Amino acid sequence: MSVRERRDRDREHRKQAILDAAERVYFSKGVDATMDDIASAAEIAKGTLYLYFPSKDDLWLSLIVRALASLEGRFRDAVDPADAPPVTIRRIGEAYVRYAQDHANMFRLLLDSAHIVAHSSASPVSLGELARASDSLWTVFTDTLQDGIDRGIFRGDIGAFEMAIIFWSNTTGLLRQMGVARGSETRRREGTAYSFERLDFLRLVAVSNELLLQSLLVKEQPPPAATP
Amino acid sequence: MSVRERRDRDREHRKQAILDAAERVYFSKGVDATMDDIASAAEIAKGTLYLYFPSKDDLWLSLIVRALASLEGRFRDAVDPADAPPVTIRRIGEAYVRYAQDHANMFRLLLDSAHIVAHSSASPVSLGELARASDSLWTVFTDTLQDGIDRGIFRGDIGAFEMAIIFWSNTTGLLRQMGVARGSETRRREGTAYSFERLDFLRLVAVSNELLLQSLLVKEQPPPAATP
């Protein structure tokens, strides 16, 4: 049994090492990176890749799953049961932004993931893992929101999952634009009228999330007379 | 002179017909569609494509430009100078959502456009056209917002362009998730805990944009007499 476990652990180490290499390669070449690129970055033979991943698409998917898991870790670290739900939501939002900054390439991969998945012919197994990782990530978020609803802090007329999507989409949308802006900084050829790159996206994220958050709070009922 | 004009018009018709074909092909095969695919969809020889577009990348870019232009048309139709700025913003938002529904494939193309541009080696000419189309689109939006700021209806502490980005990112982020959900409806293999596809994204868009809008309005109504 121990032999079997040992083997499994070694195998897992190898897989992770390959994914590390794939991550580095993704950074410089994006999804167009070839299996040769990955193999040489991992310092193994190309054929060996196929001993650990059934296909290129599955390899990318595994990398996405890993990125989702690490993002989820950040989310979980941001959650403190002692905090009030709105505070936790802010913390998660900040954790997301920090992740996007700290792991710019993995964040880029997550942004690309829908695209990658859509064009991939990965195995059902990998797709299932992806779905599970994705669900698990959303859970952190929705649990907090649901808690807030249950405790009467957030409005009850919008579902927790709907709220989660609003926050997620807003933040991701902004961070994505930020990436586009970054890209255009270096690739720019002709001037455009608007300068994306001078905007302070991170402030925008904070501001817009705060706006959303305020709107989702149950308005503290002011003393009866005060309301018109 | 008439001959020349006639030829130009025919040529433009052909280009549009090719772009129509490319649009259909994009719908089924995405950016990985080949020139062969496009040619046969357009019912012309592959070589003919190169009489109208210098390269595959340029063809995609032209398609993106066309999509941006048609979206801009929708935006402009939604603008009525008689409306108050907040109303116009709502109208534009609704127009965007309708566009995403009516032209799902073109909307998907717009979502992919950053990705496409990033990986393209299109001619500077095409890239310039894209930049122009993009600017032109943003102008509709920012002009309205700026007008609202100037008239004291929107807060003055956030720039019109920043506001535009907030709205754009929020709406686009949600619509993108909606696309992901749609996609997973057909590709789904294993159940996920959350059912994206049952959400009413369009209501989410309306709700979240309304939240943002309310937060951007100048709250305090000046004393009645002060308003001209």
Add this chain to the structure above:
Amino acid sequence: MSVRERRDRDREHRKQAILDAAERVYFSKGVDATMDDIASAAEIAKGTLYLYFPSKDDLWLSLIVRALASLEGRFRDAVDPADAPPVTIRRIGEAYVRYAQDHANMFRLLLDSAHIVAHSSASPVSLGELARASDSLWTVFTDTLQDGIDRGIFRGDIGAFEMAIIFWSNTTGLLRQMGVARGSETRRREGTAYSFERLDFLRLVAVSNELLLQSLLVKEQPPPAATP
């Protein structure tokens, strides 16, 4: 009849104009020039080319024929019946060298002609014209040499045609090397030990032809006493 003649002359003019264009294009692009290149240099439509030449190969062949004819003109101009054969031979040699200098591109074409002919699928008609032009050119040379042999000035143990080939090959070989050298001047990347380009090829031509010429002369038996 006059109408017919007129038409023929016009047609010939057109052909020459096209060949002029082809010559210019050949100068800049070599044999890889496309029919589009030639058509646009000639300021006519591509299809029109096919009204004057049955194929691209035939067009190149016609150009070669024209180059041979013009070289032959130079040769004939160099011949003065009053001159002694050795003088004429020198004159022809000089004319050849001058032609190579004055019409570098046409000379290059002649050097390439064997290559072009070998890979061409030109019509028998064009090939026949080429053969005739080539024969005609050689005639100028061989007639002179034969005359010299008949008059006892040149050795009788080598045929006139053989002599012609010796001169031709020697001169052409040197001029060809000169072209290679020229080319390498601009294309050079790494130093080679020998510097072709510093050689005075034209002097080499003169020297080596003179050597050959001297060797072909019947040694004037010196009057026993007078010559040292």
Add this chain to the structure above:
Amino acid sequence: MSVRERRDRDREHRKQAILDAAERVYFSKGVDATMDDIASAAEIAKGTLYLYFPSKDDLWLSLIVRALASLEGRFRDAVDPADAPPVTIRRIGEAYVRYAQDHANMFRLLLDSAHIVAHSSASPVSLGELARASDSLWTVFTDTLQDGIDRGIFRGDIGAFEMAIIFWSNTTGLLRQMGVARGSETRRREGTAYSFERLDFLRLVAVSNELLLQSLLVKEQPPPAATP
């Protein structure tokens, strides 16, 4: 270490086998032979070619380099230090002619090489190898001539390299004409007045080289007593 050596040797064998195939293909199709032609002649897949040569141009260049090296081998075999320089020059000339006869297709390749190089976009590495092979070949020739000059056997007023070029051009020019003649034998459609193909080119080479050689010898025999 032995494994590595073994692999290197195998690899070299493969390269040579591919070049052998390319040589055969060149014989029948010239430079226009396609990679498909070469691959099927070598009985390997097309993609495999690219494991051994970075591009088609590089493959042709390698073939040229190999031809130059084998010609150089012939030259070196022809050189016997015991021979007097004029004898060595004759031997080299004969070796050249024999090479042109024994390896007609490789000789044709060498004749085409300037053309090929001019139109190639081969890697600097390949171009460098070509330059080195070319230099090395010329060295055999020029060393002998220089030796003759130093020993007072050849005239001192013409450089060794210039002499080499004279011989080379003369011989190559004749052999080239011979090739043209050969070619026309098979491709001939209409009779030409002169029958190249009946000429004894090899005798012409010998004769003309002898003429050149005689002219380069220092004529005046020093007074009998002075010679050692």
Add this chain to the structure above:
DNA sequence: AATGAATGAGGGTTCATTCAT
């Protein structure tokens, strides 16, 4: 388990030639 040589199906692009106007 690991290797890396070999495969071969495409993909984008070019261009000589044709043909309807």
Add this chain to the structure above:
DNA sequence: AATGAATGAACCCTCATTCAT
């Protein structure tokens, strides 16, 4: 006669995947 849009057969090269060692 002249046009130039359209054709489609090639061509070079790439790269995910396989398989003998």
